[in-house]
Amino acid sequence: MTMIATQIRQKDALFYFASYPSEKLLGKVRFMSRFYSEEGGGITPEAVPEEDDIATFIARVERSDKSFQRELSRSKVKAIRNFYDTAVTQPPIPGTVLLFTPQKLHFEAWTDGSGVGRLQEPGENFYIIDGQHRLAALEFYARTHPDEAKSIGVPCIIFDGGSEDFATEMFVIINSTPTRINKSHLVDLYEKVSWAEPDRRFAAHIAEMLYSSDDSPLRYRINRLGGRSKQEKWILQAELFNEVHRWVKRRWTKILADGTDKRHAAIYYEIIRDFFKATARVWGEAWGSTDFMVTKPVTLKAMVRVCADLATSEPEPSDGRVDRWTARLAPWAEQVQEFRNNGFYERFPAKGQVERVTKIHRELAKYAGIAVKGRG
Secondary structure, eight states, rough: EEEEEEEEEETEEEEEEEEEEHHHHSSSOOOSSSSOOOTTTTEOOOOOOOTHHHHHHHHHHTTTTHIIIIIIIIIHHHHHHHHHHHHHHSOOSHHHHHHHHSSSOOEEOOOSSSSEEEEEEOOSSSSEEEEEHHHHHHHHHHOHHHHHHOOOOOOOEEESSSSSHHHHHHHHHHHHHHTOHHHHHHHHGGSSSSSSSSSHHHHHHHHHHHHHHHHHHTTTTTESSSSGOSSSSSHHHHHHHHHHHHHHHTTTTHHHHHHHSSHHHHHHHHHHHHHHHHHHHHHHHGTTTTSSSSHHHHHHHHHHHHHHHHHHHOOOTTHHHHHHHHHTTGGGGGGGGGGTTTTTTHHHSSSSHHHHHHHHHHHEEEEEEHOOOOOO
């Protein structure tokens, strides 16, 4: 099958603009999220094969928090659907939907030099880089107003034949405004974009493992969605990432010499993992308790700094490190009452959180007899 499209060139990039009949387009796209209609029923996301890196990535972003998808996407789709119902003289879909296929599409340009021609459709369905909610609303609209929906042409920008990194990078760029993916959520995208600094990618590997590894004391306690998360979390991913990145920057000369790949990032993950395992033992019942500030952001950030100090002076051996560091941090147990919620901010007075994190960092290091290292 072919369609009429305009080929657009920007620097070395080629892509296409086309008006896609809604009925045809809805059969050629892959929904990565579950969507619901107010009348009942829904759209089931496609199964994502493990070997499909692009689909896995986009699905991970779109489905990252159940409460986010269940509540916010439902209201957003409803609002767009209502607009389709009421739009008469104005176009219901004035903005373009961005589609991607890894298949290189054949384009046969007309001879008039206009850039218009016939574009081959891909054999597989398109990935939706931007526009899942609009197309989900269109799907529900088509179910109740099939004749009206057939008359809608959807403006589409089509990218073809790019690498997996290109598709991922486009997704990040399009979805990185404050109204879309939260900054905390973007941390786990650093490794996917070509322009991310290597030290940030390295720190992002560590943050990802802290969130997802089954042996991480912070597993699923890291908030990737900012205020939109309805689940109990301890710290924003952006806040944790900033502290890990602070440590990585301090050690970057050595990291460059040793290697910056995921295998070496795992070594640093294991250090911070063992440190938090030790702290969980030392803090006892206060660890994770809502009555204490031990696992609140201000203390967790300070503890990451203590970990960086301790790892500098006692990085090896890894065997027995949890037991060794538990003994080293044992004096913290004597200070646990200082970290009660009641009166915490009076006990650690500061002008703001930045100063308070620094203060707690120094106090915790002093309790355990650990030298505080500079950032440089």
